[in-house]
Amino acid sequence: MSVTDELTGPGKPSFHLEEMVLNMGPQHPSTHGVLRLVLHLDGELAVSVEPVLGYLHRGFEKLAENRTYLQYLAMLSRLDYLSGSFMEWSYVRSIEALMNIEVPKRAEYIRVIVSELNRIISHEVAIGDFMLNLGAVTPFFWVFRDREDVMDLLEMVTGQRMMYNYMRVGGVRWDLPEDFEAGCRKFLKEYPAKIDDYEQLITDNEIFISRTLGMGIIKPYEALDYGLSGPNARASGVDWDLRREVGYSVYPEFDFKVPLGQHGDCFDRYKCRIEEMRESVKIVEQALDAICDGPVNLKLPPMLRPPAGDIYRAVESPRGEYGVYLVSNGGLRPWRLKLRDPTFSAISMIPKLTAGNKIADLVAIVGSLDLLMGGVDR
Amino acid sequence: MTPDSGKLTSQQALEHARDLLGKIARDLTISDWHLVIDVRGDDLPEAALRLRDDEKLSCKYIISIIGVDYVDWMETLYLLRSLDHSVPIRLRVRLDREKPEVPSVTYIWSGANWHEREAYDFFGIRFLGHPDLRRILTREDYDTHPMKKDAWPHRVRRTEWRWENIEKPRRLPGETDRRDRS
Amino acid sequence: MSGVTDFLTSFLPGFLLALAVIAASAVVFPFLMRRVWGFMCDRLGPNRVGPQGLLQPFADGLKLFVKEDVTPSQAHKYLFLIAPAVALITPMLTQVVIPFSDNYTIANLNIGLIYLVAVGAFSVLGILIAGWASNNKYSLVGGLRAAAQMISYEIPLILNIVLVALLTGSLSLNMIVGAQETVWFGVVQPLAFIIYIIAGVAELNRTPFDLPEAESELVSGYNTEYGGMRFAFFAALIEWGNVTVWAMAGSTLFLGGWRGPLFNSPLWLAVKVGIITLVIIWFFSTFPRLQIDQLMSFAWKVLIPLSLLNVAVTSGFILLWPENFFLPTAIFSWSSIALFIILFPSVIRKVLLRNRLRLLATRKMTTVISGTGKGGIRS
Numbered sequence: 001m002s003v004t005d006e007l008t009g010p011g012k013p014s015f016h017l018e019e020m021v022l023n024m025g026p027q028h029p030s031t032h033g034v035l036r037l038v039l040h041l042d043g044e045l046a047v048s049v050e051p052v053l054g055y056l057h058r059g060f061e062k063l064a065e066n067r068t069y070l071q072y073l074a075m076l077s078r079l080d081y082l083s084g085s086f087m088e089w090s091y092v093r094s095i096e097a098l099m100n101i102e103v104p105k106r107a108e109y110i111r112v113i114v115s116e117l118n119r120i121i122s123h124e125v126a127i128g129d130f131m132l133n134l135g136a137v138t139p140f141f142w143v144f145r146d147r148e149d150v151m152d153l154l155e156m157v158t159g160q161r162m163m164y165n166y167m168r169v170g171g172v173r174w175d176l177p178e179d180f181e182a183g184c185r186k187f188l189k190e191y192p193a194k195i196d197d198y199e200q201l202i203t204d205n206e207i208f209i210s211r212t213l214g215m216g217i218i219k220p221y222e223a224l225d226y227g228l229s230g231p232n233a234r235a236s237g238v239d240w241d242l243r244r245e246v247g248y249s250v251y252p253e254f255d256f257k258v259p260l261g262q263h264g265d266c267f268d269r270y271k272c273r274i275e276e277m278r279e280s281v282k283i284v285e286q287a288l289d290a291i292c293d294g295p296v297n298l299k300l301p302p303m304l305r306p307p308a309g310d311i312y313r314a315v316e317s318p319r320g321e322y323g324v325y326l327v328s329n330g331g332l333r334p335w336r337l338k339l340r341d342p343t344f345s346a347i348s349m350i351p352k353l354t355a356g357n358k359i360a361d362l363v364a365i366v367g368s369l370d371l372l373m374g375g376v377d378r
Numbered sequence: 379m380t381p382d383s384g385k386l387t388s389q390q391a392l393e394h395a396r397d398l399l400g401k402i403a404r405d406l407t408i409s410d411w412h413l414v415i416d417v418r419g420d421d422l423p424e425a426a427l428r429l430r431d432d433e434k435l436s437c438k439y440i441i442s443i444i445g446v447d448y449v450d451w452m453e454t455l456y457l458l459r460s461l462d463h464s465v466p467i468r469l470r471v472r473l474d475r476e477k478p479e480v481p482s483v484t485y486i487w488s489g490a491n492w493h494e495r496e497a498y499d500f501f502g503i504r505f506l507g508h509p510d511l512r513r514i515l516t517r518e519d520y521d522t523h524p525m526k527k528d529a530w531p532h533r534v535r536r537t538e539w540r541w542e543n544i545e546k547p548r549r550l551p552g553e554t555d556r557r558d559r560s
Numbered sequence: 561m562s563g564v565t566d567f568l569t570s571f572l573p574g575f576l577l578a579l580a581v582i583a584a585s586a587v588v589f590p591f592l593m594r595r596v597w598g599f600m601c602d603r604l605g606p607n608r609v610g611p612q613g614l615l616q617p618f619a620d621g622l623k624l625f626v627k628e629d630v631t632p633s634q635a636h637k638y639l640f641l642i643a644p645a646v647a648l649i650t651p652m653l654t655q656v657v658i659p660f661s662d663n664y665t666i667a668n669l670n671i672g673l674i675y676l677v678a679v680g681a682f683s684v685l686g687i688l689i690a691g692w693a694s695n696n697k698y699s700l701v702g703g704l705r706a707a708a709q710m711i712s713y714e715i716p717l718i719l720n721i722v723l724v725a726l727l728t729g730s731l732s733l734n735m736i737v738g739a740q741e742t743v744w745f746g747v748v749q750p751l752a753f754i755i756y757i758i759a760g761v762a763e764l765n766r767t768p769f770d771l772p773e774a775e776s777e778l779v780s781g782y783n784t785e786y787g788g789m790r791f792a793f794f795a796a797l798i799e800w801g802n803v804t805v806w807a808m809a810g811s812t813l814f815l816g817g818w819r820g821p822l823f824n825s826p827l828w829l830a831v832k833v834g835i836i837t838l839v840i841i842w843f844f845s846t847f848p849r850l851q852i853d854q855l856m857s858f859a860w861k862v863l864i865p866l867s868l869l870n871v872a873v874t875s876g877f878i879l880l881w882p883e884n885f886f887l888p889t890a891i892f893s894w895s896s897i898a899l900f901i902i903l904f905p906s907v908i909r910k911v912l913l914r915n916r917l918r919l920l921a922t923r924k925m926t927t928v929i930s931g932t933g934k935g936g937i938r939s
Contacts, residue, residue: 030776135849141601227489340442348492
């Protein structure tokens, strides 16, 4: 046995090329909360990526079975805390469908207004976080500055900045305040210029283009195969928007476009969000024009007892199809409540999407998917 | 809550699915314009493949896989949707509660992978042929499947497990139930 | 006896001056950066401690200095402790050749330029030691990135320093300042100045080239495990000390050093350093981070060929017109910049985009390791 053999053992190469296992998260600046990614690194290259969930698991679905329908309403906006109104909306829609309740027209308009404003701030945070992941810090502060305006409006309406608890079965909690319309119109007038500002700072930046163009491509069939929805799927060219296709609430009355991407890369996902913000502005404008007088909610008994049955209702949240599957046994509490979060599907795509990329690109791709762990871990 | 015009209506989808699935489908119903198809567990992959590859009902997009515990039996629901027509399709499989097992459809929709892991985690439903059936949201060494109605027998009263039990839960002597205060 | 005299008259004042410059930069520039960046983000920045927040850096420094000094148990004990000191040597040593005025340089070397380059290259050492000794994977990746990046960007930096030597015909920094009496080299050779700035930003790991400490990827890069005083060393003294020394060298080489329009004073040097630092802060608040291979290809495919071309053409001009080569050099340099600005939106960007889109095809093949095909069957 030679000396080399003694050092390295027979049959072994004289030096080992080992993959480095790196636990990225759950505490990491760019994993959007508590996502943990187990990376196998070959130098800068991530050979395989495995997301680990559950660090924010609060048992929301189980808790629903122990609360009355109205009690649970307050919890829903804690799920996806950046777009709380959509969770509430899909939940109250499912109960309304089960109980066969016709919602007053004015309440529907108010729901649309609140939710589209909510979509704007959610997309803003998505863009800010994405840029933070790419290493640009200023856009993050810009979006948080402009987000304040919308938050003020939403606080005016709902009394809360993020956890709205505003939707009710059969309407909304209370009517819009008097000075809301003026404030909202002022905001809508100023806001497109701010989106132009973002675009000047971000979209035309050569480094941004080189970092995102062609990065993390999702083909349309892959997007469907993995159950992606929302801007992530639309950036791949999947022409699907529940607001248009299902036409729930009063959306059929509005004239808006569904922005689509061509390549399905990070750049398209970013661009889709920017364009959706513009479309949201248009929708809110039209809703403010069209809004009619009338009651904003129905007198319902405090203890709701939807008839026995099951139902699935979804809304188009900023991250995609947010669905609620509800089974009622006719009792006071849901028998089973399933919350279908679009980000869950998006995260399940990460291993396929990011394996073989460098750490920097991995972070960019994860940022472009607009992940939010509050809804995923439930 | 009606689908767009120019698309398949629920009734048309039902007719087509009946022709397509034949004997595989044990029952086809329409539940508020969603098409509900009952299949046996063994036939699930076949039904899923046919639904996915069909020209008309091309259910390429899987919304979610949902487990439900009905105490006497269990169910898995496969929420499917085609983007060409708006009728969502639910594939419903009834499972034996003592030994909940169903073939995996991960090989048909990649997105099913994590949804099946979630159903396994919450209900203990075994998806046969799943490439990586581990817990996903709860910890690896968790001792129960929390969404089953009898997951914590000492904490939940037996009367509440019954599907038919729609009465207000009876208060046990000496117990204060905070949930009834609302 | 002469040893003691030398120590008192030459070494000690020089040492104290070098220390003072670095300490001042560590106090002034982080504060300046936070305020200016805050202004660019449309917010106030630190403005609570003292008038206009001027005492903020002292409060920060105090906080960091009284913190517990933690050494990770698995770290290499001595290297971990010594890394900040090693890293601090570079800015201390480099600035001794920078002339502060007509008659004061800490060490007036006639090969000052070579000294500057040689000692400046040491800056990677401390970072590499810190990254390796921390026994943290993020730190290690950060340290290795720093090494790769600094070695690449050293070359365009040196090539542009060579240009200055060519224009002056001397390696002494005093002579270089003297040669800029009529016109600054930054005006004669703006191309070289711009490349010097870009390469310097990369050399110093500032945004958009801040990969070694990319906070969204590597948490804090090579200094992830450092806390308290040692972190203050890295984050304030070394980073901003390096920036200051590099900006001093840049203003000496390209902006006339201590020479100014109305009067000649070290004050002008400070003003020029401040302006170059503002450029860095401006970069920081505007750009996203580059990716490591883009960083490398930018150095090797753009900056180095451009610098080599610049050196070659300027040498040719010097050979052709040994007496009066400033004018043709300036014409060449300015026109190349103008050409770039004119061509960029129409031609260069399109070529870049096309190349990138061509890359898509190849990249897709390399990225998909395990996945599903159209039929959804896992391969």
